[in-house]
Amino acid sequence: GAVVSQHPSWVICKSGTSVKIECRSLDFQATTMFWYRQFPKQSLMLMATSNEGSKATYEQGVEKDKFLINHASLTLSTLTVTSAHPEDSSFYICSAAGDRNEQFFGPGTRLTVL
Amino acid sequence: RKEVEQDPGPFNVPEGATVAFNCTYSNSASQSFFWYRQDCRKEPKLLMSVYSSGNEDGRFTAQLNRASQYISLLIRDSKLSDSATYLCVVNLMDSSYKLIFGSGTRLLVRP
Numbered sequence: 492g493a494v495v496s497q498h499p500s501w502v503i504c505k506s507g508t509s510v511k512i513e514c515r516s517l518d519f520q521a522t523t524m525f526w527y528r529q530f531p532k533q534s535l536m537l538m539a540t541s542n543e544g545s546k547a548t549y550e551q552g553v554e555k556d557k558f559l560i561n562h563a564s565l566t567l568s569t570l571t572v573t574s575a576h577p578e579d580s581s582f583y584i585c586s587a588a589g590d591r592n593e594q595f596f597g598p599g600t601r602l603t604v605l
Numbered sequence: 606r607k608e609v610e611q612d613p614g615p616f617n618v619p620e621g622a623t624v625a626f627n628c629t630y631s632n633s634a635s636q637s638f639f640w641y642r643q644d645c646r647k648e649p650k651l652l653m654s655v656y657s658s659g660n661e662d663g664r665f666t667a668q669l670n671r672a673s674q675y676i677s678l679l680i681r682d683s684k685l686s687d688s689a690t691y692l693c694v695v696n697l698m699d700s701s702y703k704l705i706f707g708s709g710t711r712l713l714v715r716p
Binding site for chain 2: 523525533534535536537540582584586588592593594596597598599601
């Protein structure tokens with residue numbers, strides 16, 4: 492199956508700093524990538540849909556100025572959590588959609604904001 | 606009302622048991638249905654798609670009832686390695702191709 496990587500796999504940062512998470516499709520081109528967030532004992536919640544070369548579409552309640560998404564190429568999308576606060580601590584997972592729109596998930600990034 | 610609802614469990618069963626999970630979805634326009642498995646602190650992995658006619662993959666059987674907007678997953682002869690959270694997922698198959706996840710049902714298989 493297709494492989495999607497995320498970097499870093501975990502990050503600890505101080506409150507107020509910004510954190511960038513990378514999502515890469517390693518062996519296929521992904522026109523669309525998705526960013527999810529998962530809090531403990533809850534399900535994945537879609538944050539935004541990212542299309543290569545265009546602005547991301549954010550889900551209701553997700554602040555676009557706080558969660559900056561850049562999808563500059565067909566194999567890379569980045570999510571930047573700006574001015575992170577403890578309530579942003581979560582498991583962030585990306586997925587990349589291939590030709591048949593099947594989504595392949597990255598291994599996730601665990602963010603802890605102190 | 607949640608778009609996809611599941612019993613959170615946990616279901617605690619002995620090895621070899623048969624266990625069934627249920628899921629309901631609210632949007633009748635949903636077109637594609639899946640069961641994903643998620644291990645603790647890991648990403649979800651596709652277990653199987655769910656088709657209207659029902660489908661089986663080894664010990665796993667999935668069924669869909671569009672009229673009732675109900676999806677099920679049956680696991681026979683449970684193994685210790687089946688312990689995980691099982692996520693019911695639907696896709697509207699509109700232009701966005703968004704997946705909507707249920708909150709998951711946790712399964713614990715004991716020796």
